[in-house]
Amino acid sequence: DIQMTQSPSTLSASVGDKVTITCRASQSISGWLAWYQQKPGEAPKLLIYQASTLESGVPSRFSGSGSGTEFTLTISCLQPDDFATYYCQQYNTYSTFGPGTKVEV
Amino acid sequence: QAPLQQWGAGLLKSSETLSLTCAVYDGSFSGYYWSWIRQFPGRGLEWIGEISQSGDTNYNSFLTSRVTISTDKSKNQFSLRLNSVTAADTAVYYCARGRGGDGYFFDLWGRGSLVTVSS
Numbered sequence: 001d002i003q004m005t006q007s008p009s010t011l012s013a014s015v016g017d018k019v020t021i022t023c024r025a026s027q028s029i030s031g032w033l034a035w036y037q038q039k040p041g042e043a044p045k046l047l048i049y050q051a052s053t054l055e056s057g058v059p060s061r062f063s064g065s066g067s068g069t070e071f072t073l074t075i076s077c078l079q080p081d082d083f084a085t086y087y088c089q090q091y092n093t094y095s096t097f098g099p100g101t102k103v104e105v
Numbered sequence: 106q107a108p109l110q111q112w113g114a115g116l117l118k119s120s121e122t123l124s125l126t127c128a129v130y131d132g133s134f135s136g137y138y139w140s141w142i143r144q145f146p147g148r149g150l151e152w153i154g155e156i157s158q159s160g161d162t163n164y165n166s167f168l169t170s171r172v173t174i175s176t177d178k179s180k181n182q183f184s185l186r187l188n189s190v191t192a193a194d195t196a197v198y199y200c201a202r203g204r205g206g207d208g209y210f211f212d213l214w215g216r217g218s219l220v221t222v223s224s
Contacts, residue, residue, distance in 0.1 A: 001166065034210035043199055043214035044150070055212065087150060091208030094163060095140070095152035 002026055002090050004098040011103050019075040021101045023088035028068045032092040035064055035073045038100075039084045047086075048073065078103070106130050109215040111200045113185075119224045123187040127200030127215055134158055134181040138203035140211065141174060141185045143196040151196075155203055156183055190222045 003026040013019050023033065031051040036044035046055045048064040051071055061076045075082055083105060088098040113125035127139070141153040154164035156174045164172050168187070176183040187194060197217040203209030 032205075032208050036211075043201075043217055044211070045214075046210060046212045049205070049210045049212075085148065089150075089210060091205060091210050093208070094165070095142075095209065097150035097152070100148045100150075 002096050004096050006098040006101050013078050017078045021073045023071045023098050025069045029090045029092035031067045033071050034089045036087045037084045111215040111218050117222045119191050123190050126184045129181045138209050139183045140201045140203050142199045145196045192222050195222050
């Protein structure tokens with residue numbers, strides 16, 4: 001099975017900061033990676049798929065990059081609504097999620 | 106009306122069977138794969154399995170001996186059954202729509218159902 005890791009586990013940031021989260025796969029997943037945002041009490045929300053394609057309606061301050069085993073999610077200018085937990089998901093072979101990165105004040 | 110609505114028993118005892126159903130109300134039932142995903146207390150998300158509208162299924166290898174996902178096309182619904190539950194199955198269970206091709210990311214989610222298993 002493909003394992004996913006994320007770093008950091010928790011990230012302290014301020015409004016206006018540029019934030020980068022890293023996701024690594026235990027084997028190559030090509031570009032079959034998605035990113036989600038989750039707020040307490042809510043279901044995850046799809047942000048990016050195929051490593052770098054922004055889902056419709058998602059602000060352009062979110063971007064994704066990478067291929068193979070290493071991927072990044074970048075928030076170019078952190079907004080108050082962006083404080084949340086972010087998960088990556090590989091869908092090269094069925095589906096596996098990363099453990100999450102909490103972005104906090 | 107929420108596009109995915111889910112329901113089922115929220116409190117179970119060890120060895121009982123978990124049963125949840127998800128109804129698709131946005132007209133998109135055909136042509137997609139439909140998944141169940143759970144989230145353990147504290148964060149971790151785990152994919153349980155998926156089903157197509159025609160009934161083809163795939164399951165997480167860790168759960169395949171205990172899980173069944175089925176579909177009722179006439180009602181645009183799909184269901185999850187997980188046998189012989191233990192406290193380790195305590196989680197929020199989500200239904201979700203899979204989009205993509207050979208593999209699927211999830212663009213539409215239910216609101217989640219908390220299932221607690223007591224010993």
